[in-house]
Amino acid sequence: MTLLPLAVVESWQSAVNARDLDQLAALSAHDVEMVGPRGAGRGHEMLLHWAARAGFSADALRWFCGRGGMVVVEQLGRWYLPDALGASERILASAFTVRAGRVVRFQRFDALQDALTAAALTDDDEVIHRS
Numbered sequence: 001m002t003l004l005p006l007a008v009v010e011s012w013q014s015a016v017n018a019r020d021l022d023q024l025a026a027l028s029a030h031d032v033e034m035v036g037p038r039g040a041g042r043g044h045e046m047l048l049h050w051a052a053r054a055g056f057s058a059d060a061l062r063w064f065c066g067r068g069g070m071v072v073v074e075q076l077g078r079w080y081l082p083d084a085l086g087a088s089e090r091i092l093a094s095a096f097t098v099r100a101g102r103v104v105r106f107q108r109f110d111a112l113q114d115a116l117t118a119a120a121l122t123d124d125d126e127v128i129h130r131s
Helices: 005-018 021-026 044-053 112-118
Strands: 028-036 039-042 056-065 070-080 087-099 102-109
Touching: 005 021, 005 056, 005 070, 005 087, 005 102, 021 028, 021 044, 028 044, 056 087, 070 112, 087 112, 102 112
Parallel strands: 028 102
Antiparallel strands: 028 039, 056 070, 070 087, 087 102
16 A cells, blocks of 8 residues: 555654654655755765754644645754754744655755745645644
8 A cells, every 4th residue: 555645644654753764765766856955965874864863853733735746844954953052942844755655855945935945835735733
């Protein structure tokens, strides 16, 4: 059974939050692309290295879903770094592309509107009711 894109992204984010690297790998394409403020990279090795060291977690605030497996999540992101004084947090957005039940691309944005534009989504694509 293939999960719907929204369910895949929700499970992917839960795996990141829990540092469940096995689940994260299972929900990601082998050549997954990650794009962030420090550059881009591909593959499980890069993804799992990021998840293990980034100290990142996020709580979803709003969900948007469209055609072609596009999902955008507005989030409250948190970074906990061992050598930093405390944690930092801010609202950000992430755009995901899901194909065949796996995340093939993840991109982080500082603003929701930028993520929606990149995913060719609008406010009309917001998922208001979730089961």
